[in-house]
Amino acid sequence: MPGGGGPPARPGWREWLDVRLGLEPLRRLAEHKEVPAHRHTFWYYWGGMTLFLFGVQVATGILLLLYYRASADEAYESVRFLMTQVSFGWLIRSIHSWSANLMIGAALIHMFSVFLLKAYRGPREVTWLSGMVLLGLALAFGFSGYLLPWNELAFFATKVGTDIVGDLPLVGRFLLRFLRGGDQITGGTLTRFFGVHVAILPAIATVILGVHLYLVQRHGMSVPPGVEAAGPARRMRFVPNFLMRDMVGWLAALGVLALLSALFPWELGVKADPYAPAPAGIRPEWYFVWMFQTLKLLPSHVGPLEGELVGILGIGAAGLVWTLAPFLDDAEGRGPRARLWSMLGALAVVYVTLMTVLSYAWGGNP
Amino acid sequence: MKPARALAGAAVLGAWVALALGVGPVRGQAPATDSCLECHSQLDEERLVKPTRNFAADVHAQHRLGCAGCHGGDPKDMDVTAMDPGKGFRGVPGYEQIAEFCARCHADAELMKRYNPQPYIFSMAEFRTSVHCKKIAEGDKKVATCTNCHGVHPILSRKDPKSPVYKANVPSTCARCHNADYMKGRKVRTDQYALYRRSVHGKALLEKGDVSAPACNSCHGNHGAVPPNTQNISLVCGNCHGREGELFAASRVRDALELAGKRGCVTCHGNHDVQVPTDEMVSTRPPGLCGQCHWPNSPGDKATALIVPGFHGLKSGIAEAESLLRLAEEKGMETASGRELLKQASDQLVSVRAVLHSFDRVQIMTVLNEGAGLASQAARQGRAALLDWRNRRIGMALSLVVILALMGLLIARIRRMERGAAPAPEGGAPQARG
Numbered sequence: 043m044p045g046g047g048g049p050p051a052r053p054g055w056r057e058w059l060d061v062r063l064g065l066e067p068l069r070r071l072a073e074h075k076e077v078p079a080h081r082h083t084f085w086y087y088w089g090g091m092t093l094f095l096f097g098v099q100v101a102t103g104i105l106l107l108l109y110y111r112a113s114a115d116e117a118y119e120s121v122r123f124l125m126t127q128v129s130f131g132w133l134i135r136s137i138h139s140w141s142a143n144l145m146i147g148a149a150l151i152h153m154f155s156v157f158l159l160k161a162y163r164g165p166r167e168v169t170w171l172s173g174m175v176l177l178g179l180a181l182a183f184g185f186s187g188y189l190l191p192w193n194e195l196a197f198f199a200t201k202v203g204t205d206i207v208g209d210l211p212l213v214g215r216f217l218l219r220f221l222r223g224g225d226q227i228t229g230g231t232l233t234r235f236f237g238v239h240v241a242i243l244p245a246i247a248t249v250i251l252g253v254h255l256y257l258v259q260r261h262g263m264s265v266p267p268g269v270e271a272a273g274p275a276r277r278m279r280f281v282p283n284f285l286m287r288d289m290v291g292w293l294a295a296l297g298v299l300a301l302l303s304a305l306f307p308w309e310l311g312v313k314a315d316p317y318a319p320a321p322a323g324i325r326p327e328w329y330f331v332w333m334f335q336t337l338k339l340l341p342s343h344v345g346p347l348e349g350e351l352v353g354i355l356g357i358g359a360a361g362l363v364w365t366l367a368p369f370l371d372d373a374e375g376r377g378p379r380a381r382l383w384s385m386l387g388a389l390a391v392v393y394v395t396l397m398t399v400l401s402y403a404w405g406g407n408p
Numbered sequence: 409m410k411p412a413r414a415l416a417g418a419a420v421l422g423a424w425v426a427l428a429l430g431v432g433p434v435r436g437q438a439p440a441t442d443s444c445l446e447c448h449s450q451l452d453e454e455r456l457v458k459p460t461r462n463f464a465a466d467v468h469a470q471h472r473l474g475c476a477g478c479h480g481g482d483p484k485d486m487d488v489t490a491m492d493p494g495k496g497f498r499g500v501p502g503y504e505q506i507a508e509f510c511a512r513c514h515a516d517a518e519l520m521k522r523y524n525p526q527p528y529i530f531s532m533a534e535f536r537t538s539v540h541c542k543k544i545a546e547g548d549k550k551v552a553t554c555t556n557c558h559g560v561h562p563i564l565s566r567k568d569p570k571s572p573v574y575k576a577n578v579p580s581t582c583a584r585c586h587n588a589d590y591m592k593g594r595k596v597r598t599d600q601y602a603l604y605r606r607s608v609h610g611k612a613l614l615e616k617g618d619v620s621a622p623a624c625n626s627c628h629g630n631h632g633a634v635p636p637n638t639q640n641i642s643l644v645c646g647n648c649h650g651r652e653g654e655l656f657a658a659s660r661v662r663d664a665l666e667l668a669g670k671r672g673c674v675t676c677h678g679n680h681d682v683q684v685p686t687d688e689m690v691s692t693r694p695p696g697l698c699g700q701c702h703w704p705n706s707p708g709d710k711a712t713a714l715i716v717p718g719f720h721g722l723k724s725g726i727a728e729a730e731s732l733l734r735l736a737e738e739k740g741m742e743t744a745s746g747r748e749l750l751k752q753a754s755d756q757l758v759s760v761r762a763v764l765h766s767f768d769r770v771q772i773m774t775v776l777n778e779g780a781g782l783a784s785q786a787a788r789q790g791r792a793a794l795l796d797w798r799n800r801r802i803g804m805a806l807s808l809v810v811i812l813a814l815m816g817l818l819i820a821r822i823r824r825m826e827r828g829a830a831p832a833p834e835g836g837a838p839q840a841r842g
Contacts, residue, residue, distance in 0.1 A: 305804070
């Protein structure tokens with residue numbers, strides 16, 4: 043090689059960054075990270091899809107913050123201004139709203155697929171728990187964000203939602219006042235929900251998401267018991283094979299978002315009037331509808347207890363059992379106990395789907 | 409203290425308190441036993457028994473006023489001496505005395521306030537201005553006095569829907585006399601009731617039960633009932649149609665019409681058969697009404713030639729903006745600010761309908777131009793929303809093309825990359841197939 047005695051070659055930008063940031067371990071990780079490839083690999087993409095949609099939420103949410111004003115007098119008007127006067131304001135709001143719904147949908151698919159493929163088995167119990175916390179946070183994001191445009195539907199849906207919390211024994215009254223910032227839904231509730239939506243929940247979600255991703259990285263993707271029994275699964279490299287497939291899915295999600303936002307722009311509705319009667323056919327967001335429908339189908343009293351209270355306690359207990367599944371199910375994912383849990387998971391999917399469909403089919407009047 | 413003694417004590421105390429507060433029997437108050445009702449209900453002559461029937465429903469009875477309240481006498485006296493003129497007995501008043509008879513109490517503000525803190529105080533002076541009273545004074549007994557309209561034995565409260573003077577019953581009560589048969593031989597119109605029933609006022613009151621709509625007495629007065637002979641008729645209509653009345657009263661047209669022997673509002677709207685005013689009335693050609701006074705090439709005709717197209721132009725401008733905004737809303741577009749402008753334009757249209765009564769070209773055109781400007785702005789917003797909607801579709805299509813192209817490129821890249829490689833078994837990188 044000529045010129046061996048000349049001045050040392052200047053390092054490239056990669057070397058420059060590596061010296062300063064220590065990127066080599068990350069590069070090695072990307073190079074060596076692998077993902078099992080089998081007939082259920084499709085379900086692995088839903089975690090990444092949820093993460094991508096969360097990213098869309100963060101980006102569009104920050105843009106919305108530039109115009110949104112969190113007070114009962116200005117919230118509705120500021121959103122209307124954003125949608126009618128700001129270039130692409132309608133698009134940002136529509137994407138934020140649609141993406142929120144798609145994110146919850148993706149998170150639910152991710153959760154049910156993890157449950158049914160028994161990916162929560164040891165040593166991934168904490169990964170499952172952190173995922174459940176993240177799902178709870180996503181629902182809290184949805185509930186708190188729904189009120190922010192301060193329109194009629196959001197106002198009364200929030201009223202119904204917080205009323206249900208108020209029915210809880212012992213802590214109900216405290217929780218209701220804590221959520222509303224008083225006895226009624228007022229401008230104070232709006233400010234509180236805004237703070238929760240843009241500061242408290244994002245801070246908690248960032249930490250829990252970090253833990254979740256770290257654990258996914260630490261333990262790798264779980265191989266379902268059925269595939270495991272057939273022998274060692276084939277594997278594909280995360281970078282670029284799996285990541286590029288992920289990107290195809292993300293692009294598809296982006297396309298769906300563009301389609302939904304242009305064809306069905308998220309409506310603003312009528313400004314909330316606390317003194318107006320509740321509009322007909324009021325219903326919470328679709329992901330809460332199965333609970334709402336369950337409460338409606340219960341009789342007014344079950345034994346000595348109120349039907350609604352029994353419903354709330356029942357749903358709470360079911361949620362607790364669902365969360366503790368990794369500790370209750372068979373550790374190997376085989377045998378009669380594992381089959382029972384698989385059946386429970388399938389039943390839960392059927393029940394939630396059926397209740398949601400029934401609620402929409404009956405138009406709120408069973 | 410025993411209960412009986414305690415009750416007796418309370419009764420004595422109550423009586424003292426009642427006396428101290430001045431609570432006591434008032435003029436003509438019905439006693440526990442009323443000899444008038446007792447005796448008259450057992451008489452054979454129907455004429456004398458009839459007043460006792462349904463007396464309990466009488467508004468006077470409900471205020472604890474017995475027969476003696478109007479007719480005098482001593483209701484505690486169970487003998488015929490109860491009707492002794494020395495005991496204040498007045499008997500049945502003559503026809504021409506009935507109004508004075510009722511006025512004894514109903515014109516007494518002090519007395520009437522005991523039954524109603526905001527009483528209607530009857531005025532004989534007002535009654536004497538009525539055609540009815542004047543005819544009675546002439547000895548005519550075929551005209552109405554109090555009992556003809558209010559009824560007698562029982563007399564019901566005017567708020568009672570069964571009362572002949574309840575708002576919705578007033579037109580038929582007046583028509584009991586104001587009809588062709590009863591008025592035969594008199595120079596009085598008798599078609600008012602038939603016309604009124606067809607009018608917007610009549611339909612509102614009689615068909616919809618809207619008691620805020622005017623009945624006969626709303627325009628003619630009740631106890632001073634006369635044909636409206638006010639300085640100008642707009643003072644009558646203006647009682648309810650305030651803004652129109654004020655504008656018309658201040659207009660030059662009011663005096664011009666009076667000079668031409670025409671009666672203000674009635675010239676265009678009619679009186680007993682007044683209909684819902686339509687925008688078609690604003691035109692020089694039939695069914696428009698402007699042409700009945702503004703002959704061709706007169707100054708009024710020239711002003712009308714400006715106002716009429718402007719008025720109908722505002723209406724079509726509003727209709728156009730409405731249809732554009734509705735179309736945009738059907739496509740899911742946000743049109744709140746356009747709607748606000750359209751509402752303001754519609755308010756201007758309502759305003760111009762009132763301002764037309766000023767017959768002042770400058771005033772009318774000012775409102776018309778403001779309305780037209782607002783309607784035009786609303787229509788512009790509707791058009792912009794529809795254009796925006798189209799642009800969104802184009803933008804969506806372009807972005808989908810880019811997204812699909814990127815997806816296609818990625819998929820092609822993955823295939824090309826993996827064409828020669830097989831997935832690795834656990835613990836190894838993808839293997840080349842060949």
